[in-house]
Amino acid sequence: ACTRLNGNIALVHPVTVSTTLSPRFGITPLSFTIQRRLLSTNNSPLCANIKLDYFNIRGLAEPIRMVLHYGGVKFEDVRSPLPGWPPKMSESDKDKYRWGQVPCAVIDGKELYQSATITRYFAGQCGLIPADPYLAALCDEYVDVQRDIMIAWAPAAFAPTAAKKRLLCDDIYRLTKPRFLDVFEKIIKGSSSGKHLVGDKMTWADIHMAYAFDHVEKLIEFDVIKDHPSMKKVCETVWNVPSLKKWKETRPETPA
Ligand code: GSH
Incomplete structure (x- = not known):
């Protein structure tokens, strides 16, 4: 659930709510970390529309998926059929992506490439990067x-x-x-x-x-x-x- 606080979008994350209220799911420190971070941000990816384009394998997209699942972030997990092994895209498919490769995260219509970059980006938003x-x-x-x-x-x-x-x-x-x-x-x-x-x-x-x-x-x-x-x-x-x-x-x- 997203709501507005002091002009910013504050997000009370569904996972946070359920973990805070229901011992059934356990209370994790992460819930509070996410809540704290999100109360001061108005462009959290957790409020964004997220699509992750990759092949139908774990591969380089899996750490991104894991971080998003850890944070309870909703995203569209788009999986194209695997074009051989190792995967090679056709030239026309390559033209769809800035560097001709996937994974590609699309965050509110904006593309982000490179699996480690994408994983780190979402990790930062999910309280998985130390402040130091x-x-x-x-x-x-x-x-x-x-x-x-x-x-x-x-x-x-x-x-x-x-x-x-x-x-x-x-x-x-x-x-x-x-x-x-x-x-x-x-x-x-x-x-x-x-x-x-x-x-x-x-x-x-x-x-x-x-x-x-x-x-x-x-x-x-x-x-x-x-x-x-x-x-x-x-x-x-x-x-x-x-x-x-x-x-x-x-x-x-x-x-x-
Ligand atoms: N350094 C890039 C990353 O970490 O995201 C490598 C991306 C990459 O190699 N993607 C492969 C790909 O798109 C799939 S694992 N292959 C299709 C092709 O190159 O035609």
């Missing part, structure tokens, strides 16, 4: 590292045979474990909460981590973080948020 600029940048760093890890696993995802995939998985695991996974494990172990990457609250870096390793596992059928219990804890914490748990259980079953 250093901690906010740390979230960016961790998301970028997670993307490096995903890129490292891509050859296994596109391997022509199962045998080749197995060989590649062994090689990539040997390389990425000490360089990336063990470092994340140490960071989380040394944190005050033991279940968040940055500070003691959920941030978009946590949500992106849950997305990244869920996605890699889906693509290569191998649990990359099976020996990293603290990383598992972060991911479980994300997937235990009621709206994300529901999304995971009900999202469309897709090949990637």
